[in-house]
Amino acid sequence: MLTGFxxxxxxxxxxxxxxxLAALPLPGPVVGMALLLAxxxxxxxEPSENLGKAASGILQFLSLLFVPAGVGIILHLxxxxxxxxxxxxxxxxxxxxxxxxxxxxLRRLSAGKEQSHD
Amino acid sequence: xxxxxxxxxxxxxxxxxxxxxxxxxxxxxxxxxxxxVHGFPLAHPVGLSxxxxxxxxxxxxxxxxxxxxxxxxxHALLAPATVALAVPLYQQKERIRSLFIPLLTTxxxxxxxxxxxxxxxxxxxxxxxxxxxxxxxxxxxxxxxxGIAEKVGGIPSLTAAVVILTGITGAxxxxxxxxxLSIHEPAVRGFAMGLASHGVGTARAFQESxxxxxxxxxxxxxxxxxxxxxxxxxxxxxx
Numbered sequence: 001m002l003t004g005f006x007x008x009x010x011x012x013x014x015x016x017x018x019x020x021l022a023a024l025p026l027p028g029p030v031v032g033m034a035l036l037l038a039x040x041x042x043x044x045x046e047p048s049e050n051l052g053k054a055a056s057g058i059l060q061f062l063s064l065l066f067v068p069a070g071v072g073i074i075l076h077l078x079x080x081x082x083x084x085x086x087x088x089x090x091x092x093x094x095x096x097x098x099x100x101x102x103x104x105x106l107r108r109l110s111a112g113k114e115q116s117h118d
Numbered sequence: 119x120x121x122x123x124x125x126x127x128x129x130x131x132x133x134x135x136x137x138x139x140x141x142x143x144x145x146x147x148x149x150x151x152x153x154x155v156h157g158f159p160l161a162h163p164v165g166l167s168x169x170x171x172x173x174x175x176x177x178x179x180x181x182x183x184x185x186x187x188x189x190x191x192x193h194a195l196l197a198p199a200t201v202a203l204a205v206p207l208y209q210q211k212e213r214i215r216s217l218f219i220p221l222l223t224t225x226x227x228x229x230x231x232x233x234x235x236x237x238x239x240x241x242x243x244x245x246x247x248x249x250x251x252x253x254x255x256x257x258x259x260x261x262x263x264x265g266i267a268e269k270v271g272g273i274p275s276l277t278a279a280v281v282i283l284t285g286i287t288g289a290x291x292x293x294x295x296x297x298x299l300s301i302h303e304p305a306v307r308g309f310a311m312g313l314a315s316h317g318v319g320t321a322r323a324f325q326e327s328x329x330x331x332x333x334x335x336x337x338x339x340x341x342x343x344x345x346x347x348x349x350x351x352x353x354x355x356x357x
Binding site for chain 2: 069071074094
């Protein structure tokens with residue numbers, strides 16, 4: 001588990017370094033994820049038990065990790081008081097519309113494709 | 119006695135571990151409550167926890183900085199958790215390969231749509247320009263969205279808040295919408311949830327199945343990249 005966690009952090013570090021050196025407009029963790037995926041694909045074997053345990057261990061609590069940033073909404077109570085219908089409307093409707101249209105489009109484009117590989 | 123208690127409170131208020139314990143404790147209670155009232159979809163553990171913590175900070179007049187001194191220990195784990203999404207993704211590599219072109223097409227259109235819908239609906243309902251710029255990247259994962267908002271003149275901390283609200287909306291509303299449209303394919307459900315509602319939606323997708331979760335992680339990761347490219351480009355076209 002510790003080895004796995006070290007691997008995750010090393011790829012995070014690698015992601016941060018790449019972002020800094022290449023001046024990418026992307027966050028280090030996302031690049032770190034891409035690097036880890038590339039590494040796994042190159043090796044071609046299943047992730048080690050250590051890495052698998054560390055990954056599923058941390059992903060199990062994924063939604064908890066958003067709580068502290070979300071509490072930051074307290075910094076914007078005045079703005080929300082003024083603009084809540086617009087902000088809430090944008091959040092709720094845009095999100096649900098995106099989910100619906102994205103899913104309909106992907107289902108349409110992928111129809112029949114998956115079976116050919118299974 | 120009262121004096122002692124009030125001095126203890128002043129002490130606790132600035133003690134990071136106090137807020138850390140409170141955040142974890144409230145989250146566990148919220149998760150238990152959300153499970154118990156399963157039929158009531160608005161009871162999402164993240165939403166309930168944020169609501170409870172905001173009420174506590176508000177009632178006790180505690181500055182967010184004091185809270186975040188403890189909360190940052192949890193927040194810091196978001197970065198390695200994002201990296202960890204590569205593992206379930208790898209396990210879906212065959213499926214991703216066979217769906218490569220549909221996924222890429224859907225990503226481009228879906229990402230564009232999420233940005234335009236956010237800004238368009240906000241604009242129609244009368245949001246101020248700085249709010250609109252903060253709303254634009256809201257489907258991307260929090261750290262990406264905050265960076266984008268900063269770049270185009272939005273307010274990063276407001277973006278963080280709307281990003282998480284977006285996540286909760288997706289976690290709560292997306293399964294319902296997808297059921298109504300009778301979309302049952304795990305890959306399609308997951309990709310749409312991750313694309314539109316990032317990590318919170320992804321966490322919800324993992325509850326449906328490992329495959330749904332993996333595709334949500336894919337949608338989230340790819341949309342982080344796409345939103346980071348599209349928002350500054352669209353902004354450049356607008357001004």
